[in-house]
Every structure is written in C-alpha cells, then in structure tokens.
Amino acid sequence: xxxxxxxxxxxxxxxxxxxxxxxxxxxxxxxxxxxxxxxxxxxxxxxxxxxxxxxxxxxxxxxxxxxxxxxxxxxxxxxxxxxxxxxxxxxxxxxxxxxxxxxxxxxxxxxxxxxxxxxxxxxxxxxxxxxxxxxxxxxx
Numbered sequence: 714x715x716x717x718x719x720x721x722x723x724x725x726x727x728x729x730x731x732x733x734x735x736x737x738x739x740x741x742x743x744x745x746x747x748x749x750x751x752x753x754x755x756x757x758x759x760x761x762x763x764x765x766x767x768x769x770x771x772x773x774x775x776x777x778x779x780x781x782x783x784x785x786x787x788x789x790x791x792x793x794x795x796x797x798x799x800x801x802x803x804x805x806x807x808x809x810x811x812x813x814x815x816x817x818x819x820x821x822x823x824x825x826x827x828x829x830x831x832x833x834x835x836x837x838x839x840x841x842x843x844x845x846x847x848x849x850x851x852x853x
Contacts, residue, residue, distance in 0.1 A: 725777070733780040740766045746799035752847055756796055759823050759834040763790030766797035771830070786824070811848040818844050 748756065761767050763786055770783070794810050802810065818841055828835045836844070 729777050731777060731781075733777070733784045737766050737768055740797045744798050744800040746796045748847065752843065755836070755840050755844065759836055759840075761796060762827070762831075762834075763787050763823075764794045764796050766791075766795065786827075815845050815848040 746756070756764075757767075762769055768787055794813070799807070818836065823831075823834045823836070
C-alpha cells in the first residue's frame with residue numbers, strides 16, 4: 714500500500730510537467746452575440762467560461778489533472794457554441810444552437826461540476842425561463 718501511494722504521488726508530480734493551455738483568442742466585438750443587458754449578464758456569469766473567448770481561468774487551472782479537465786471542457790464548449798463568434802454562424806447554425814440552448818439550459822447547463830465550484834453560475838428558474846423565451850424555440 715505504501716508503494717502504491719508513492720507511485721500515485723510520483724505520477725501526480727509528473728503530470729504537472731505536461732503543458733496545457735487555454736487561450737482566449739482575440740475576437741472582434743462585432744461578432745459577439747447581441748442580447749439584452751440582462752441576458753448578457755447571465756451568459757457572462759454562467760456560460761462564458763466554456764462558451765466564449767473570454768474564459769476566466771480559476772487558480773486550480775495550473776494543477777494537473779484539473780488543468781486537463783478544464784482545457785477539454787473549454788475546447789468542447791467552444792466547439793459546440795461560442796458566444797464570442799456568434800455572428801460567424803449561418804442562420805441555420807444559429808437556429809440549431811438556439812434549439813440546443815433551449816434543451817440544455819433546463820437540466821444540463823451549466824454543468825453541475827462547474828456550479829459546485831462556482832455557485833454564482835447556477836441559473837434560477839426565472840433566468841432559465843428568460844433564456845428559453847429568448848431562444849424562441851418550442852419544446853421538442
């Protein structure tokens with residue numbers, strides 16, 4: 714058991730040498746999503762850390778394996794939806810993303826793992842309704 718703990722400790726130390734980096738690419742503000750100030754505040758508080766080019770990295774981002782987890786989630790989040798480049802999407806893509814927002818904001822987003830460390834990101838029922846109303850999409 715003692716040897717096992719030593720091995721785990723050494724592996725954790727070695728993981729710190731594997732570089733990870735989440736970059737915030739510079740983007741044109743004209744490409745950012747245009748919404749009311751109320752929705753903008755909600756999105757920036759609850760969504761932008763995975764779905765924008767304005768990610769605010771937590772202190773634990775410099776510690777592996779958390780850094781791997783964060784990098785993966787930001788990359789996947791931006792692939793699915795990036796509020797910083799909203800105007801680059803075609804109307805068809807925007808429609809698809811709005812449908813996705815309608816579906817996921819009710820139960821899946823923001824992720825429970827994110828909310829557990831960022832309590833301020835939790836959406837209220839009123840905020841969820843506001844977002845769903847904004848999407849203009851009927852239930853599926």
